[in-house]
Amino acid sequence: MRITQSLFGRSSLLLMALGFTALLATGAGMVWLVEATRSFAAGVIATQDVRVTASQVFSLIQDAETGQRGYLLTGEDRYLEPYRRAMEALPHELPALAARIAADGGNVDAVRQLQATLAMKLDELDRTISLAAAGDQAGALALMRTDRGVAEMDTIRSIVNGIETRSIARGEKRSKGLVRTGRLLLAGAGAAFLLILGVTIGAVLHARRYARALEAAQAEVTAANASLEARVAERTAALAAANDEVQRFAYIVSHDLRAPLVNVMGFTTELEAAVAPIGALLAAAEREAPGIVTSDARAAVLEDIPEAVGFIRSSTQRMDRLINAILRLSREGRRLLHPERVDLQALIAGLVATQQHQLDEAGVSLTLAPGLPSITSDRLAVEQIFGNLIDNAVKYLDPARPGRIVIRGRTSRTHVVVEVEDNGRGIDPRDHDRIFELFRRSGRQDKPGEGIGLAHVRALARRLGGDVECRSAPGLGSTFRVTLALTAPANTQPPSSAEDSPA
Amino acid sequence: MNAAAQAVTIVMVEDDEGHARLIEKNLKRAGVFNEVRHFLNGTAALDFLVGDGRPEHRPLLVLLDLNLPDMSGFDILAKLKADPQLKPTPVIVLTTTDDEREIRRCYELGCSVYITKPVNYETFAQAVRQLGLFLAVIQVPPTP
Numbered sequence: 057m058r059i060t061q062s063l064f065g066r067s068s069l070l071l072m073a074l075g076f077t078a079l080l081a082t083g084a085g086m087v088w089l090v091e092a093t094r095s096f097a098a099g100v101i102a103t104q105d106v107r108v109t110a111s112q113v114f115s116l117i118q119d120a121e122t123g124q125r126g127y128l129l130t131g132e133d134r135y136l137e138p139y140r141r142a143m144e145a146l147p148h149e150l151p152a153l154a155a156r157i158a159a160d161g162g163n164v165d166a167v168r169q170l171q172a173t174l175a176m177k178l179d180e181l182d183r184t185i186s187l188a189a190a191g192d193q194a195g196a197l198a199l200m201r202t203d204r205g206v207a208e209m210d211t212i213r214s215i216v217n218g219i220e221t222r223s224i225a226r227g228e229k230r231s232k233g234l235v236r237t238g239r240l241l242l243a244g245a246g247a248a249f250l251l252i253l254g255v256t257i258g259a260v261l262h263a264r265r266y267a268r269a270l271e272a273a274q275a276e277v278t279a280a281n282a283s284l285e286a287r288v289a290e291r292t293a294a295l296a297a298a299n300d301e302v303q304r305f306a307y308i309v310s311h312d313l314r315a316p317l318v319n320v321m322g323f324t325t326e327l328e329a330a331v332a333p334i335g336a337l338l339a340a341a342e343r344e345a346p347g348i349v350t351s352d353a354r355a356a357v358l359e360d361i362p363e364a365v366g367f368i369r370s371s372t373q374r375m376d377r378l379i380n381a382i383l384r385l386s387r388e389g390r391r392l393l394h395p396e397r398v399d400l401q402a403l404i405a406g407l408v409a410t411q412q413h414q415l416d417e418a419g420v421s422l423t424l425a426p427g428l429p430s431i432t433s434d435r436l437a438v439e440q441i442f443g444n445l446i447d448n449a450v451k452y453l454d455p456a457r458p459g460r461i462v463i464r465g466r467t468s469r470t471h472v473v474v475e476v477e478d479n480g481r482g483i484d485p486r487d488h489d490r491i492f493e494l495f496r497r498s499g500r501q502d503k504p505g506e507g508i509g510l511a512h513v514r515a516l517a518r519r520l521g522g523d524v525e526c527r528s529a530p531g532l533g534s535t536f537r538v539t540l541a542l543t544a545p546a547n548t549q550p551p552s553s554a555e556d557s558p559a
Numbered sequence: 560m561n562a563a564a565q566a567v568t569i570v571m572v573e574d575d576e577g578h579a580r581l582i583e584k585n586l587k588r589a590g591v592f593n594e595v596r597h598f599l600n601g602t603a604a605l606d607f608l609v610g611d612g613r614p615e616h617r618p619l620l621v622l623l624d625l626n627l628p629d630m631s632g633f634d635i636l637a638k639l640k641a642d643p644q645l646k647p648t649p650v651i652v653l654t655t656t657d658d659e660r661e662i663r664r665c666y667e668l669g670c671s672v673y674i675t676k677p678v679n680y681e682t683f684a685q686a687v688r689q690l691g692l693f694l695a696v697i698q699v700p701p702t703p
Contacts, residue, residue: 315575316577326581376679387658
């Protein structure tokens with residue numbers, strides 16, 4: 057499966073977000089648990105308070121009853137002491153009880169009920185004590201014998217018990233809630249832990265799969281590279297072989313073409329030589345027997361034959377030059393390159409210096425901009441390239457204006473680009489490619505030349521890992537841009553065997 | 560060995576009849592009137608030079624073209640130089656090729672002079688006439 061980098065980034069982020077959310081939820085649950093525990097503790101204290109206060113109230117009521125009983129039995133005033141203390145304390149304790157029940161979350165109705173019952177009980181106590189104090193011992197006892205006080209006391213006891221029981225029940229309920237919350241949280245934390253564990257494992261698996269996918273892709277790229285290199289090597293070898301073939305072909309053809317030319321030239325000269333005695337014979341005949349000399353014969357000997365010989369001779373010479381040019385190009389192509397350190401600036405300056413005399417005579421200003429680099433290339437080939445281009449620039453200047461030639465360059469990471477710019481007569485755009493072909497020329501044919509120089513320049517530049525191209529506007533000037541590899545490629549072919557080919 | 564002085568034949572191995580004729584003409588103009596045995600291919604030339612019916616006297620000179628239809632001139636040169644009897648005979652390579660490697664190889668194989676046939680006839684005639692001068696020099700009997 058293919059995992060793109062952005063997909064991996066997004067899914068990793070998602071997993072991380074999931075894990076983080078789980079952690080956050082667990083943390084929030086813990087905070088909640090702490091809060092719940094804290095409120096549970098508060099509840100426990102409140103329950104305790106309710107129970108303590110309720111038993112205090114009940115104990116005060118019992119004290120009051122005990123005081124009443126003691127007084128009724130003895131008639132001594134000192135036994136009324138607990139009763140009086142209770143009568144003082146109860147009005148404070150009851151609201152306190154109500155407040156604590158409210159704090160505990162209970163119902164204060166029970167306190168109101170208690171208050172009402174207590175009022176009746178206290179009324180009974182007060183009345184018996186008042187009767188006893190008035191000396192009506194029997195009346196007080198009769199009042200007691202109605203069992204009203206006992207019934208009220210029972211009611212009070214049950215109310216207090218009820219308050220306590222409800223408070224305990226509330227505490228238990230809270231306790232159960234706490235346990236449930238705790239369990240819930242524990243389960244939640246467990247789930248979060250499992251989730252985080254899952255996310256972690258998922259992330260690890262995901263990362264491993266991504267790493268494997270990356271490795272596979274890397275392997276693919278390496279393999280593709282290797283096969284690409286192999287293909288390039290294959291093609292290069294095929295090209296070198298084809299190139300070699302073409303070179304050998306050119307070499308053989310030019311030699312085999314030369315042999316018949318030797319005959320044509322040789323026998324033409326023999327013919328010319330043979331015409332000389334005939335010419336003499338004609339002259340003698342004209343002198344001694346003018347009647348036998350026809351005008352045709354005279355024209356043949358004096359005009360036609362010399363004219364024919366002249367054309368044969370000039371054509372043969374031209375053919376010889378063309379063949380020599382092919383031969384030279386072919387040899388140049390077969391020549392083994394000797395890459396060495398070449399200071400381009402010094403090399404071109406040297407070429408310019410050798411031309412300086414002609415430049416001065418023609419009134420041409422040639423500027424060589426500084427900053428050309430040193431390259432590793434074949435010195436002779438580089439010299440021939442720039443020598444040809446400078447020759448051409450000078451040769452095809454426009455006589456209508458002073459010549460101006462500028463040579464400048466710039467260096468990239470792998471190549472140097474040198475421009476030879478002139479303000480000469482320019483080249484028709486249709487011929488910009490043609491001029492680099494062998495024997496092709498452009499414009500007025502008013503300068504000597506075979507149309508070889510630029511073909512040679514292109515062949516050399518390409519061998520040196522570069523090329524040459526032309527930009528020109530007719531009537532304005534031309535710029536030839538030479539690109540050369542900073543390090544010329546190694547020889548692609550051995551200096552193959554002229555010996556193997558039939559000479 | 561007196562026989563060498565009597566060797567007067569010039570052997571010319573040249574597949575182009577025109578070239579052969581031009582060479583003969585110019586040799587005569589240079590004053591060389593020795594008999595010229597002309598062979599159009601390498602096989603016939605080797606038959607004559609090292610075959611069973613080889614002449615009693617070795618030739619004065621062998622003029623050899625490298626560009627032959629049936630074999631390379633290098634092979635003929637090597638065979639001549641490997642033959643003890645023919646080894647002293649000067650071999651002049653006269654061919655259209657002016658490739659440096661070929662010239663070097665010819666000299667390595669033992670040729671005496673290497674002459675390129677120039678297309679320009681005046682130069683060609685000049686070269687063959689100089690050959691006449693060369694012949695005048697080697698007429699001296701070689702040391703055995």
